[in-house]
Amino acid sequence: MQEQSFLSKNLTQVVGISLPLLLVLVFWVAMAVPRMTVADPQYDLVLVSRYYGEGVRQFNGTIAFEIDDGMLYARFTVDPNYPVARGNIPAVAIPVPRLYYFESATGNLREISVDLPEQPDDGAVIAIAELAGRWS
Numbered sequence: 001m002q003e004q005s006f007l008s009k010n011l012t013q014v015v016g017i018s019l020p021l022l023l024v025l026v027f028w029v030a031m032a033v034p035r036m037t038v039a040d041p042q043y044d045l046v047l048v049s050r051y052y053g054e055g056v057r058q059f060n061g062t063i064a065f066e067i068d069d070g071m072l073y074a075r076f077t078v079d080p081n082y083p084v085a086r087g088n089i090p091a092v093a094i095p096v097p098r099l100y101y102f103e104s105a106t107g108n109l110r111e112i113s114v115d116l117p118e119q120p121d122d123g124a125v126i127a128i129a130e131l132a133g134r135w136s
Contacts, residue, residue: 047102072132
């Protein structure tokens with residue numbers, strides 16, 4: 001009777017250990033290759049995210065962000081097509097926008113606070129002072 005080799009005797013254990021290690025290696029290569037071949041970002045970036053958790057307010061309009069004379073502004077616009085539940089209270093909850101600023105020089109991403117009034121007027125413009133002078 002021939003003696004079985006280690007691999008054929010313990011095939012399940014060898015596969016169970018080698019496949020996860022191979023998967024780790026594949027993910028490491030997938031992360032390392034772009035870092036070595038792609039140039040670092042050259043420009044700063046502002047990201048806007050809609051947050052649907054705590055702090056959702058009810059407005060009857062939209063909030064848009066714009067840059068004018070090197071300053072970032074949040075502009076509120078009333079939308080008459082939004083449904084109204086009762087009285088003057090809108091039935092649609094607009095999520096509070098969250099701003100994030102990516103600094104290309106450091107690679108840091110930080111959240112920028114946006115202080116919106118409880119019920120802004122139509123055409124209200126709110127300056128985001130924390131990013132003043134970033135664009136010119």
